[in-house]
Amino acid sequence: MNKIALLLVTAVFAFAAKFAPNSACKECHPLIYKEYQTSQHAHATIYKDPIHKAVWEKNPLSKKNAYKCAKCHTPAANNFKELIAPNGIGPDPHNKTQNDAVACAYCHRIKAIKEDLKTNHNIISPTPKKYxxxxxxxxxxxxxxxDTxxxxxxQGNVCMGCHSHKRNKFGLNVCSTNEKREIENANCVSCHMPKVKGSVSTLKKRSHHAFHGFAGAHRYQNMLARYVDIEFLPHLKGFEIAINSKIPHDLLLHPARVAFVSIKVVRDNKPVWQKKEILVRVLGANGKPTPPWLAKEVVKDTMLKANEKRVFKYDFQLQKGDKIVVALGYKLVKPPLAKKLGIPSKANKTAILKKRAFTY
Ligand code: HEC
Ligand code: HEC
Ligand code: HEC
Ligand code: HEC
Ligand code: HEC
Structure with a gap:
């Protein structure tokens, strides 16, 4: 197909749907398009995200097929109103506009963000092809x-329409990047969309572009590792390990997650001591864990907080030459919950954000 014909086809497409399809961006922004396809934004549907699917199927709204999740997970759907209403119309794997998930054109048309109690709202620009x-x-x-x-x-925070907070019917904030509104000015883009090599478009050569794989807990963790430090401090009796966060939000945000710090002392190539600290936020009611939609309180919260330096003290007596190996890792879904939800183990592998070894 020549360029003009392609533009015509994509223009007709763009008119039929409310948002130009992601595929329309591929021709001129091939690198960004390719990165984006690997991102969690491209995988936000129940068909591409087994974790989202499993949780959706347990949510009481799924019985009514009221897919309210579309607001943030498939906001470019051409049948958005029908999709969120309790009328039997649920997600459709053949609907291209739903498969576009958190679509390119949707994000680039967010004109403003309206703050609200339950969740914020994105105000979309009415001009279809002004990005x-x-x-x-x-x-x-x-x-x-x-439009620049x-x-x-x-300010790099066009993310806050979907990522700021989400309250359930009891008013509990179940997933919050911004609980105390402390990061109104944090630039999300600077960490999650760093500049990487390669041109913005095929029409003008540029050395760098903003990374559209969206480094996060699912993938590209290595791009974020530098925002946490692991420190080792020996004492006369024992030692300290500190995890020093430079993240303006809690280490992990979604209530399904669990993180850990594992510490191992190796002597003569053999482990002689080890310890695992669990970092987790558990939602529930009456002191017991519940799914997020039934939760009335935070039952337990040991998650590493925004900009926190957490110090763990141990009285294990080190010997000269001991190697202390420390890892900060996590699982996307707490193992007991993953089992209950039937999430395949390959969708819930242990990930390591940072690892360091020290010699005493
Ligand atoms: C026919 C080619 C073409 C197509 C198709 C195209 N773009 Fe672009 N786009 C460009 C060019 C050229 C630029 C400017 C690049 C530069 O200055 O380096 C650009 C720039 C942009 C910018 C950057 C604006 C800024 O100032 O930061 C955004 C955002 C953008 N395009 C989004 C999209 C999206 C979303 C799609 C698909 C729906 C798309 N483009 C499809 C050619 C295209
Ligand atoms: C206000 C916007 C918003 C709405 C509405 C929303 N979500 Fe989400 N959801 C998000 C964001 C943002 C994330 C990413 C959070 C993170 O990784 O910390 C997410 C992530 C998730 C995840 C984790 C997915 C993974 O792969 O780890 C699950 C599960 C999930 N949502 C379920 C749902 C369900 C079910 C609904 C509808 C009943 C829903 N969400 C409605 C914004 C929303
Ligand atoms: C239209 C709503 C929406 C907007 C706007 C949005 N996101 Fe997301 N984002 C989501 C949803 C939904 C998910 C979770 C998808 C899933 O896992 O099923 C997500 C996932 C992510 C993740 C992946 C987390 C992980 O666990 O790997 C990162 C990182 C992220 N978003 C960053 C951003 C940044 C940075 C911006 C702003 C430039 C932004 N998002 C704007 C809806 C949105
Ligand atoms: C200083 C760097 C930095 C800034 C600024 C930042 N983040 Fe993060 N973010 C991180 C790191 C590091 C992680 C942890 C990733 C991991 O554990 O793999 C993370 C994780 C996340 C996740 C995944 C959490 C989960 O539970 O899946 C989301 C979503 C996210 N950030 C969104 C945002 C948004 C939205 C903003 C802007 C308000 C923002 N971040 C600002 C560094 C940053
Ligand atoms: C979740 C929101 C979001 C999605 C989805 C998204 N972008 Fe972007 N995009 C941004 C933000 C924010 C910037 C500005 C980055 C910066 O300031 O460094 C950006 C920058 C750009 C630029 C300019 C590049 C540069 O280096 O400044 C282009 C071109 C672009 N996006 C095209 C696309 C295309 C094409 C897609 C889909 C394949 C897409 N975007 C999907 C948020 C998004």
Whole structure:
């Protein structure tokens, strides 16, 4: 297909659906498109995310097929209103606009964010093909207009319409990046979309572009490892391990997660002592864990907090030459919950965010 025909086809497509499809961006932004396809934003549907699917199927709303999750998981759906209503119309694996998940054009049309109690709301620009961005010296695009005056894009926090908080019917904040509104000015993009090599588009050569794989807990953790430090401090009797977070939000946010710090002392190539600290936030009611939609309180919270330095003290007597191996890792879903939900183990592997070894 020549370029003009392709543009025509994509233009017709864009008109039929409310948002231009992700595939329309591929031609001119091949690198960004490719990265995006690996991101959790591209996998936010029940068909591509087994964890989301399992939790959705347990949610009472699924019996009514009221897929309210669409607001953040498939916001570009062309039947959005029907999808969220309790009318028997549920997610459809053949609907292309639903498969576009957190779509390119949706995100780039977020004009403003309206704050609200239960969740925030994205206000979408009514101009179908005007995309917000931050490249002040951009060239013209033959496909769309470009607007670089949107303050949420300029501050790197256009994410807060979906990521700020989510309260259940009891008013409990079940998933919060921004519980105490302490990170209103944190630039999410600086850490989660770092500049990587390769051009923004095929039409003008540039050395770097903003990474669209969205480094997070599912993948590309290595890009985020530098925002936590592991420190070792020996004492006369025993030693200390400190986990020093430079993250403006809690280490992990979704209530299904569990993180750990494992510490192992190796002497003459043999482990002689080990310990595992669990970092977790458990929601529940009457002191017992419940699914998030039934939770009335935080039952337990040992998660590493925003910018916290957590110090663990041990009285194990080290000997000269001992090697102390420390790892900060996590699982996306707490193992007992994963079992209950029937989540395949390959979707819930142990991930390591940071590992360090010290010699005494
Ligand atoms: C206000 C926006 C919003 C709504 C509405 C929403 N989610 Fe989410 N959801 C998110 C965000 C943002 C994340 C990523 C959170 C993170 O990784 O910390 C997420 C992640 C998840 C995850 C973790 C997925 C994984 O692979 O680890 C599950 C499970 C989930 N959501 C279930 C649901 C279900 C079920 C619904 C509907 C009943 C729903 N969500 C509605 C914003 C939302
Ligand atoms: C026919 C080619 C073409 C197509 C198709 C295309 N773009 Fe672009 N886009 C461009 C060019 C050219 C630029 C400017 C690049 C530069 O200055 O380096 C651009 C820039 C952008 C910017 C950056 C704006 C800024 O200032 O930061 C965004 C966002 C964007 N495009 C989104 C999209 C999305 C979303 C799609 C698909 C729905 C898409 N584009 C499809 C050519 C295209
Ligand atoms: C339209 C809603 C929406 C917007 C806007 C949005 N996200 Fe997300 N994001 C989600 C959902 C939903 C998920 C979880 C998908 C899943 O796991 O099923 C997610 C997942 C993520 C993850 C992956 C977490 C993990 O566990 O790997 C990162 C990182 C992330 N988002 C960062 C951002 C950043 C940075 C921005 C702003 C530039 C942003 N998001 C804007 C809805 C959104
Ligand atoms: C200083 C760097 C930094 C900034 C700024 C930052 N984050 Fe993170 N974020 C991290 C690190 C590090 C992790 C942990 C990743 C891991 O454990 O694999 C993380 C994890 C996440 C996750 C996954 C949590 C989960 O439970 O799955 C989401 C979603 C996220 N951040 C969204 C945001 C949003 C939205 C903003 C802006 C308000 C933001 N982050 C600002 C560094 C940062
Ligand atoms: C979750 C929201 C989100 C999604 C989804 C998203 N983008 Fe972006 N995109 C951004 C943000 C935020 C920036 C600005 C990055 C910065 O300021 O460094 C950006 C920047 C860009 C740029 C300019 C590149 C640069 O280096 O500044 C282009 C082009 C672009 N996006 C195209 C796309 C295309 C094409 C897709 C889908 C394949 C897509 N975006 C999906 C949020 C998103």
């Amino acid at each position: 917000f961005g931050t490249l002040k010296d951009h060239i013209k695009s033959p496909f769309h207009q470009i 005056s949107n303050s949420n894009f300029l």
